[in-house]
Structures are given as structure tokens and as C-alpha cells.
Amino acid sequence: MTNHWITQIESILKTDQYSKSISELYRHSHDESEHPPVEPELVCFPESTEDVIAIMKIARDASIPITPFGIGSGLEGQAIPLNGGISLNFERMNQIVKFSPEDLLVTVQPGITRLQLNNIINRHGLQFPVDPGADASIGGMAANNASGTTAVRYGVMRDQIVDLEVVLADGTLLHTGTKAKKSSSGYHLTGLFTGSEGTLGIITEITLKLHGIPEHTIAASCTFETPHQCAEAAHMILLSGIPVQRMEFVDAYSIGKVNAYGNYGLPEKHSLFFEFAGMKNAVEEEAALAQELMHDMNAENWRVAADSEERAMIWKARHEMAYAFRHQSGMTVTGGDVCVPISKLPELIDYALELIAESGLEGGALGHIGDGNFHTTISYDAKDPVQKLEAEKINEKLAFRAIELEGTCTGEHGVGLGKMKYQDAEHGAAIAVMKNMKRMLDPDNLLNPGKMFA
Structure with a gap:
């Protein structure tokens, strides 16, 4: 018998935007870590921010967990849907939203990979330098605060992002920053959501700093x-x-x-x-x-x-x-x-x-x-x-x-699954603050549950 929430999602998406096939459920059950796989109940392929908001509202009303999925190259189990529910695959949201070479900025959807992005912007003498080795999606790199071989010069993902568009657990859409290279206004929400591993909100757009090719x-x-x-x-x-x-x-x-x-x-x-x-x-x-x-x-x-x-x-x-x-x-x-x-x-x-x-x-x-x-x-x-x-x-x-x-x-x-046991030792009293942020933004624990904190 089909769950009512699945029927609702099927009614708002095109038939090729969701899947319950054995192969897709398995593909979204694991990443490149050694953690045991767990299959979702449904895989969704949103094509716009509006799709993500609509899926999120149905999931919230039915108390169904959502786990974002980039390309599955993670090494700590972040993309494994521990509680089943929905695996949200962003491979179709892979476009450049706005390219401003004169400002050394580009706004992209989360499914574009770093090599796809560089293939376009390199023609303009610009590069996005963060290189984790795998051709990871920009959304996954932002969610995990990725870095790599060039971090000694350029820093990590958190150093490259000026703004994120994020869908919260209640369907609210917000921007964490502006297109200015710096700001002293308000709390640093961009830094908060970068590295949150999909536990605080779902990233639907990322605005990145670009650099000249040497x-x-x-x-x-x-x-x-x-x-x-x-x-x-x-x-x-x-x-x-x-x-x-x-x-x-x-x-x-x-x-x-x-x-x-x-x-x-x-x-x-x-x-x-x-x-x-x-x-x-x-x-x-x-x-x-x-x-x-x-x-x-x-x-x-x-x-x-x-x-x-x-x-x-x-x-x-x-x-x-x-x-x-x-x-x-x-x-x-x-x-x-x-x-x-x-x-x-x-x-x-x-x-x-x-x-x-x-x-x-x-x-x-x-x-x-x-x-x-x-x-x-x-x-x-x-x-x-x-x-x-x-x-x-x-x-x-x-x-x-x-x-x-x-x-x-x-x-x-x-952190994902593999590093949760070290969080208290590393962060001490700050862990309580982090958990309170999670409760405030995701009170029903629907966003990538079972990650970050034991």
C-alpha cells in the first residue's frame, strides 16, 4: 500500500522526478564510506527551489525525514538516509543562476559539480579553486565545508561562499548573506549553514567567490x-x-x-x-x-x-x-x-x-x-x-x-556518522548551543536525522 505522503509527492512532481526503483533506492543508500547502507523510501529529483519547498512542506506535515544527496562521494556517511524517508537528489539542479565575472562572483544550483563549473568559467580566465579530489557537487561541498589540495592558498568552502539560499524545515526560504564580499551586519548565517551537513536546512543556491587563473x-x-x-x-x-x-x-x-x-x-x-x-x-x-x-x-x-x-x-x-x-x-x-x-x-x-x-x-x-x-x-x-x-x-x-x-x-x-563520538571532547559547552540551534531550526528532527550529534 502506497503511503499517503508518497501519493502527495507524486501529484506535485513529474513522473520522472521521483523513483522507488530498486536500483535508485540502493544508489541513494550509501556513499563512499564504510558505513552500512540504508535505503530511503523514495528518491526525489527536484528541478527548482519551488520543488524543494513543496516536497519539504509535504514531508513536514507527514513527519517524513529528508536527506540531501549530491553525487555520493562523501566519506563519513552524511548522505545515508538513516531513518528512511526521502533522499533528495540535486543532479537536475545543476545550472549557473548568475555569472558576474566583473564582480568575481557566480551563483549556482547545488547539483553542479566543480569540474562542470570550471569548464564554463575557465573560458573567462576565472577559476573556482577548491579541489577535494572527487568531482563533487558544489552543494555537497558547501554542506560539508569541503577543502582539498589548494586550501593552503585559497582556504576552504566557508571562505569562498558569500551567500546561500536555504529552505528551512518549515518551508521558509531565506538568504544567508548578500553579494557583497564582506559584511558586518547581523549574525554570520552563511558560516552556520556551510558545514551543517543538511541538518539545519536544504541549500538550493550558492554564491561563490571566483579567482583569476594564474x-x-x-x-x-x-x-x-x-x-x-x-x-x-x-x-x-x-x-x-x-x-x-x-x-x-x-x-x-x-x-x-x-x-x-x-x-x-x-x-x-x-x-x-x-x-x-x-x-x-x-x-x-x-x-x-x-x-x-x-x-x-x-x-x-x-x-x-x-x-x-x-x-x-x-x-x-x-x-x-x-x-x-x-x-x-x-x-x-x-x-x-x-x-x-x-x-x-x-x-x-x-x-x-x-x-x-x-x-x-x-x-x-x-x-x-x-x-x-x-x-x-x-x-x-x-x-x-x-x-x-x-x-x-x-x-x-x-x-x-x-x-x-x-x-x-x-x-x-x-562529522556525519563517523565523527559524532568526538564532538563533546572537541566542542565542550558549545555542543549545547549547537543542539539548541538544531532544535530551533528543525524541531521535528526531519533534516538528515542521526548525523552530527549522537
């Missing part, structure tokens, strides 16, 4: 004998004031994995990867200064990419690190996503690799070392309860140590 780009890499030396070298680059566009750390074990996966031929040692971008003369001087600094810190294998093709290969290899681990048949991959003050980074990387070595599991460390954020990647047999427990213990110990070092349990992947 005239010249140089990629380089070098190796060190220990991960500790890599972290200290990265710290030295930052202290020198060199405006790197990317600065990534990958340990020797992970380099070996990605070489085996993609036949990249990278030196299998603890490595730093750099990208310098700007005016040609300045960039060449910055790369030369970085080489000199790294030489003084006993770096080896300094190499500058010969052309744009080799530069693209370097970053393709970096982005495929996690997939290189997932490629192992029968193994599950998990990992930490911690971020600490730059000065604490060498200590925490050493601690992470010690935990992995002591566990007997396969794993490595890599990440955006320029902003204090790195990841552990650990393979385990999910059918072996001992291995699964060991992997969980590594993540837990690493998260709590990061918090002790005045850092965070998640630098970019978000």
Missing part, C-alpha cells in the same frame, strides 16, 4: 628519509612566506601503493609535492627558493615537472592514493582526517604512523600538510572483528590526540 604554474617534488622531516620541511616553507598553491605529504608506503595501482614510477620514499602559481618570474623565483630551502633540510630527488602533462600526472597520482588502497580485493578502507596547528604536525604524523605500525595493519599517511590537515589510510578485512577493532582504535586514538593538540577530529570530511 599566468604560470610549476609543480615540483622531493623526498626525505622520515615523515617527521617532511613535516618540518613543510613548516619551513610556510615560515619562509612562499605562497605555495599546493603542498602535499605522502608517506613511502602510500607512494608504493599508488605506483602499483597506476604505474607512476614515483620515488618510493616519504615525499612532498608542491605547486607554485602566479606571474612567471615570481613563480620561478619561489620554486628556486623552495629548492634551496629543501636542500638545506637534506631533501633528495628534487624534481620539477617538465610540462603541464607531467604536472597533471603528479596531481592525478596524489588524488588516486585512496583508490589505490581501495583497489585491494576483499579489503575495507578507513582512515583519520585530523587537522592541528602547523607546529604540532610533525608530532602527530609520527604518532599516526606509530599506531599503524603497532596494529599490524596495512596503512599510510598523506594529506594537505600546508594547512595542518592529513589523513591516515588503513586497510582491514571487515570480516575479521579483530582487524576491524584495531582500525577503529587507530582512528579513535588519532582523533583524540588531535583534539588534545588543540586541533580537530575532521579537517574536511565532516
Whole structure:
């Protein structure tokens, strides 16, 4: 028997805007995390903000939960509809609403992906630089406050957004900001909804800052004998004031994995990867200064990419690190996503690799070392309860140590399901304020329930 609320939604949408097919329910039951899948009862494909408002009002009246869905590339289970209900897929809301190159601004719908956006704006000499690796949707990136390899220079999603259009749980439509680059008026609602993981409201438009495409780009890499030396070298680059566009750390074990996966031929040692971008003369001087600094810190294998093709290969290899681990048949991959003050980074990387070595599991460390954020990647047999427990213990110990070092349990992947247990330790009394905000904006707990807070 069809639920009455499903009949109501079917009456307001076109027949191809909703689905109960086995394949669609399964597609919307999971993301790229190791968390168990949960199927929704209905998948909806809104094509406008008005569709979202109409669906939200029906869901509110029937007390049906709604879980937004981008492309499912999340790593902490944010898109899993724990309580069933509606999975709201934004793939059809993928248009540019307004492009203002003269203001360095663009307003987009949430379903457009970062590569789709850049394919359009690059023709005008502009770029949207946040790069989490996957071709994630802009809405998903906003909801999770995503970042990535370029965060050391440009910051995270919260730094790029000037305004959000949001549908609240009661169907109210609001804007969190204006099109001005800054404001001292009112509370910072844009920052509140960015990173809220769909628990406070449904994002239907995002206005982003844009940046000019640099005239010249140089990629380089070098190796060190220990991960500790890599972290200290990265710290030295930052202290020198060199405006790197990317600065990534990958340990020797992970380099070996990605070489085996993609036949990249990278030196299998603890490595730093750099990208310098700007005016040609300045960039060449910055790369030369970085080489000199790294030489003084006993770096080896300094190499500058010969052309744009080799530069693209370097970053393709970096982005495929996690997939290189997932490629192992029968193994599950998990990992930490911690971020600490730059000065604490060498200590925490050493601690992470010690935990992995002591566990007997396969794993490595890599990440955006320029902003204090790195990841552990650990393979385990999910059918072996001992291995699964060991992997969980590594993540837990690493998260709590990061918090002790005045850092965070998640630098970019978000809280979702996997990081809820660390929220009290990280936020203390502020948790009560956050929960009160949730109750005020979503009193019936219909928006992505079961996420963020236990």
C-alpha cells in the first residue's frame, strides 16, 4: 500500500522526478564510506527551489525525514538516509543562476559539480579553486565545508561562499548573506549553514567567490628519509612566506601503493609535492627558493615537472592514493582526517604512523600538510572483528590526540556518522548551543536525522 505522503509527492512532481526503483533506492543508500547502507523510501529529483519547498512542506506535515544527496562521494556517511524517508537528489539542479565575472562572483544550483563549473568559467580566465579530489557537487561541498589540495592558498568552502539560499524545515526560504564580499551586519548565517551537513536546512543556491587563473604554474617534488622531516620541511616553507598553491605529504608506503595501482614510477620514499602559481618570474623565483630551502633540510630527488602533462600526472597520482588502497580485493578502507596547528604536525604524523605500525595493519599517511590537515589510510578485512577493532582504535586514538593538540577530529570530511563520538571532547559547552540551534531550526528532527550529534 502506497503511503499517503508518497501519493502527495507524486501529484506535485513529474513522473520522472521521483523513483522507488530498486536500483535508485540502493544508489541513494550509501556513499563512499564504510558505513552500512540504508535505503530511503523514495528518491526525489527536484528541478527548482519551488520543488524543494513543496516536497519539504509535504514531508513536514507527514513527519517524513529528508536527506540531501549530491553525487555520493562523501566519506563519513552524511548522505545515508538513516531513518528512511526521502533522499533528495540535486543532479537536475545543476545550472549557473548568475555569472558576474566583473564582480568575481557566480551563483549556482547545488547539483553542479566543480569540474562542470570550471569548464564554463575557465573560458573567462576565472577559476573556482577548491579541489577535494572527487568531482563533487558544489552543494555537497558547501554542506560539508569541503577543502582539498589548494586550501593552503585559497582556504576552504566557508571562505569562498558569500551567500546561500536555504529552505528551512518549515518551508521558509531565506538568504544567508548578500553579494557583497564582506559584511558586518547581523549574525554570520552563511558560516552556520556551510558545514551543517543538511541538518539545519536544504541549500538550493550558492554564491561563490571566483579567482583569476594564474599566468604560470610549476609543480615540483622531493623526498626525505622520515615523515617527521617532511613535516618540518613543510613548516619551513610556510615560515619562509612562499605562497605555495599546493603542498602535499605522502608517506613511502602510500607512494608504493599508488605506483602499483597506476604505474607512476614515483620515488618510493616519504615525499612532498608542491605547486607554485602566479606571474612567471615570481613563480620561478619561489620554486628556486623552495629548492634551496629543501636542500638545506637534506631533501633528495628534487624534481620539477617538465610540462603541464607531467604536472597533471603528479596531481592525478596524489588524488588516486585512496583508490589505490581501495583497489585491494576483499579489503575495507578507513582512515583519520585530523587537522592541528602547523607546529604540532610533525608530532602527530609520527604518532599516526606509530599506531599503524603497532596494529599490524596495512596503512599510510598523506594529506594537505600546508594547512595542518592529513589523513591516515588503513586497510582491514571487515570480516575479521579483530582487524576491524584495531582500525577503529587507530582512528579513535588519532582523533583524540588531535583534539588534545588543540586541533580537530575532521579537517574536511565532516562529522556525519563517523565523527559524532568526538564532538563533546572537541566542542565542550558549545555542543549545547549547537543542539539548541538544531532544535530551533528543525524541531521535528526531519533534516538528515542521526548525523552530527549522537
